[in-house]
Amino acid sequence: xxxxxxxxxxxxxxxxxxxxxxxxxxxxxxxxxxxxxxxxxxxxxxxxxxxxxxxxxxxxxxxxxxxxxxxxxxxxxxxxxxxxxxxxxxxxxxxxxxxxxxxxxxxxxxx
Numbered sequence: 554x555x556x557x558x559x560x561x562x563x564x565x566x567x568x569x570x571x572x573x574x575x576x577x578x579x580x581x582x583x584x585x586x587x588x589x590x591x592x593x594x595x596x597x598x599x600x601x602x603x604x605x606x607x608x609x610x611x612x613x614x615x616x617x618x619x620x621x622x623x624x625x626x627x628x629x630x631x632x633x634x635x636x637x638x639x640x641x642x643x644x645x646x647x648x649x650x651x652x653x654x655x656x657x658x659x660x661x662x663x664x
Contacts, residue, residue, distance in 0.1 A: 582618045583615050586614045589610070590608055590611050609649045612639065612644070615638040616638075616641050618638050
């Protein structure tokens, strides 16, 4: 009984995630990219390293898309009328630096 009193004296203060929320794609704006990634995973025996290109495309889609807030969303986040599916982050910070370097090497340089 004395232990219950000790636990009640400590309080837990929740804090938001460092990178913010990752809203669900309710309108399916990036579902084609998600399906492409899931097909790649199934083909590769769920080896995610083989599907990094698809993963990068899916995350890029989420960063590029904005959606109009519903009334409920507007009431919760009244400071923004447009909400992103994902905050913009450089792809290098998301672990795709090597894939980005490959793309720039593939492009022929204009002279």
